[in-house]
Amino acid sequence: MSDLSKPCILAIDTSMAACNVAVFDTASMAGTSRAEPMARGQSEDLVPMVNDVLSMAERSYDDVGLVVVTVGPGAFTGVRIALSAARAFGLTLNCPVVGVLSTDALAQTLIARGDVRDGETIMILMDTKRGDYYTQLFTAEGAALTEPLVMKRDELPDLIAGHSVVIVGDCPHIAATLNGARVATEIVFPDMDRMARVAATRWARGGADAFLPPEPVYLRGAEVSQPKKKGRTIAENQ
Numbered sequence: 001m002s003d004l005s006k007p008c009i010l011a012i013d014t015s016m017a018a019c020n021v022a023v024f025d026t027a028s029m030a031g032t033s034r035a036e037p038m039a040r041g042q043s044e045d046l047v048p049m050v051n052d053v054l055s056m057a058e059r060s061y062d063d064v065g066l067v068v069v070t071v072g073p074g075a076f077t078g079v080r081i082a083l084s085a086a087r088a089f090g091l092t093l094n095c096p097v098v099g100v101l102s103t104d105a106l107a108q109t110l111i112a113r114g115d116v117r118d119g120e121t122i123m124i125l126m127d128t129k130r131g132d133y134y135t136q137l138f139t140a141e142g143a144a145l146t147e148p149l150v151m152k153r154d155e156l157p158d159l160i161a162g163h164s165v166v167i168v169g170d171c172p173h174i175a176a177t178l179n180g181a182r183v184a185t186e187i188v189f190p191d192m193d194r195m196a197r198v199a200a201t202r203w204a205r206g207g208a209d210a211f212l213p214p215e216p217v218y219l220r221g222a223e224v225s226q227p228k229k230k231g232r233t234i235a236e237n238q
Contacts, residue, residue, distance in 0.1 A: 004203065006065030008057070010050065010089065011196035014042040014082040015074025015102040016126065016170060018189045021049045023057045023064075024196035032057035033193040043081045050085075064093050068199045070190065071099035072217035073126065073134040073148050079216050086214055098211035100199070102126070103136040103148050105190035110168045112194040115184050116140045123160060123181070125169035133171065134219065135159065142198075150219040 007027040013020040019042045022033035034053050036045065054060060069086035072079045083099075090097035103124040110116055118140065126134040132152050137145040137159070151159065156178060167175035168184045175183045202210035 004065035006063050006095065008059050008063040009066045009068060009196045009199055009203075010054075010064045011068040011192040011199065012046065012050065012082045012086060013070040013102065013105060013190050013192050013195075014046060014078040015070045015072055016078065016189055017075070018042075019045050019049055020189055020192045021046070021053045022192035022196045023053050023059060024193060024200060025057060025059065025063075026200050030057070031193040031197065033191070035189055035192070037189070042078060046081060046085050050089075061089075061093055064089070065095050066199065066203060067093075067095060067097045068192075068196060068211075069097065069099055069214055070102040070105055070195075071212055071215060072102060073128075073150070073219050074102045075129075076218070079218075083214055083216060090214075096208055097214045098199070098203075098208055099214045099217075100195060100211060101136070101148060101217065102190060103134065104138075104142075104144070105192070105195045106168050106187070107136075107138040107142055108194050108198050109187055109191040110166070110184055111140075111142055112191060113184075113187065115186075116166060117164075119164055120166045120182075121145065121160070121163040123163075123165045123167045123175075125156075125167050125171055125175050127169075127171040127174075128220070130220070133174070137163070148217065148219060 009024045011022045017039045018037045020035040024031045067086045107122045122138040124136045136148045165181045168187045
């Protein structure tokens with residue numbers, strides 16, 4: 001059992017075309033979040049958004065005991081923006097910084113919305129903007145069935161063969177072409193309030209070992225970097 005030295009978890013994400021911040025207060029169980037779609041400009045807006053969310057939560061940086069950041073897969077620059085900010089927060093606040101996959105955060109968002117049916121497999125589908133897609137499969141409870149992958153469009157049907165699939169991500173137009181798949185059209189970006197709440201559970205059960213290190217995960221060419229250790233899901237920690 002690992003306890004936080006301070007009550008709040010700060011969760012940030014800029015891995016997709018948005019700036020996404022949440023503060024979860026483990027003492028009051030209250031969550032405060034803000035998400036703004038943006039194709040660029042996250043580096044200028046992220047820290048002011050963190051300041052705003054802390055103010056909305058009536059908390060300060062002195063209350064932050066853990067920083068959670070998405071480490072990819074996602075936009076090359078976007079992943080690095082959130083990671084750089086998270087590391088800076090960790091150094092300044094003298095608190096731990098941990099990583100989660102952006103695919104994991106999207107899967108947890110879908111689960112939180114109650115939009116996963118019994119027996120369904122969650123498929124994350126994210127446009128790389130290079131003619132292929134980041135994808136990963138999860139159980140309905142959030143346990144990873146595959147590693148995060150980068151695949152061509154014509155490879156996707158084989159990945160989900162034999163699965164009853166619900167798809168979430170930023171390219172529903174592609175998802176809708178996969179025969180038999182159901183598309184969750186309301187979710188495009190991760191809900192970092194949900195991810196912060198999940199992180200509180202994981203930290204309580206496993207501390208930093210329940211997460212990835214705060215290092216970028218890239219899946220393409222010279223940028224390829226696989227996670228150094230497998231992150232746990234709520235299902236695996238039960």
